[in-house]
Amino acid sequence: MGSAKKNSNTARQARIAEMRRAEEARERRRRILTIAVSTVVVAGLVVGGVFLVRGQSDDSSDDTASDGKTSGKFVTGEDGVKTWKGDLARNHVTKKVTYPVDPPVGGDHNQVWMNCNGDVYTKPLNNENAVHSLEHGAVWVTYTDAAPKADVEKLAAKVKKTPYSLMSPDEKQQDPIMLTAWGHQRTVTGADDPNVDKFLEKFVQGEQTPEPGAACTGGLSQ
DSSP states (O other), rough: EEEEEEHHHHHHHHHHHHHHHHHHHHHHHHHHHHHHHHEEEEEHHHHHHHOOOOOOOOSSSOOSSOOOOOEEEEEEOTTTTTEEEEEEEBOOOOOOOOOOOSOOSSSSSSSSSOOEEEEEOOOOOHHHHHHHHHHHTTEEEEEOOOOOSSHHHHHHHHHHHSSSSEEEEETTSSSSSEEEEEEEEEEEETTTTTTHHEEEEEEEEOOSSSSTTTSSSSOOOO
């Protein structure tokens, strides 16, 4: 039993390390692309041409609010994880979105994601940006003032070591500590709750991810 648990932990650490290497490689490619684009723009200005470079995201979208709707309900499994049964819209919008649950588990969102490469935020996030991070396969750890400070600190340390995760306070949620992935959510009792690691292992870049491998850097940060 102990050997199996050790092997599972080793495999998870290897997977996290591989994701971090992949994310660093994507960030290097993004910087190179940014430099190349900047060079082209400067060259164009020198010869008198003016180019309007439209910002691109990881998937196509309009700049206007969408008509996409999120509908459905939660179904709680035997493991305590609530799964959204229904439709989760995935359009890019510029307006505020009214989500049926808090924290939201998906739906229309802003075209800019929150950085989620183990980022720990001390202020509440805009749901629209955080939902985009969920679309990229991130797990979002949230907490209220009712969460013990020691648990918040332990969770922050865990998030910082986990690519494709982010953490922030959320006073609107119903429980002190909650974990959210695209289409999935659960409450945990504290940082030492074994369900924390189980949720991270299953849903960080898990099968539920609409856009596996999409960046968790190069987005918005507080």
